[in-house]
Amino acid sequence: MLFDASAVIIPLLKQKTDILQPENISHLNGFASIWCSIENLFLSATAEGYGCNLRVPLGNEEEYARKVLGFPEDYFMPCFIGIGKPHKDIVPVKQKEINIKERIHWDTF
């Protein structure tokens, strides 16, 4: 998927603390923010007729990307984003169907 993409976007976040050792939820605020930005990027790209996919790095993939691209140690990479014009015969990913009424609770769970 990424291999075939027209471009790969690597979002980077300046992360002052170790993302895998958060002391409290606020230490994940930057991580939360960058995922909001990534959602915006996906929505914008889709609105322009592009398609996106993403891969969360596994194992040493982040360090490999850091070495290849030369981004600093204090930048954290949440994912790889592939972007390009979707194939015409592409089958959109089927969303899991949910019953919204069962998911929304009012006043109490």
Next chain:
Amino acid sequence: MLFDASAVIIPLLKQKTDILQPENISHLNGFASIWCSIENLFLSATAEGYGCNLRVPLGNEEEYARKVLGFPEDYFMPCFIGIGKPHKDIVPVKQKEINIKERIHWDTF
């Protein structure tokens, strides 16, 4: 801010592992996903003429909300979202200005 809101939305995420002890980045995938959903909620609300604010819980605020609202132990609450019609004389939060050219790197950092 939340106190004055017309409604407070509590997004909940079924989180199988301890969010503060992730073994790897993939353990934060659900946290990443819910923040994408929260961004969508903010965009949708804004498009409908509502205003939102949010607060990431500090200290025992999550446990207090859990007790009051009765949501299960395996649900994690990333934030409180206040929503309502903005005051007419509201001053929008000024975004920090950035130079996009300095932020986007091509091929190498």
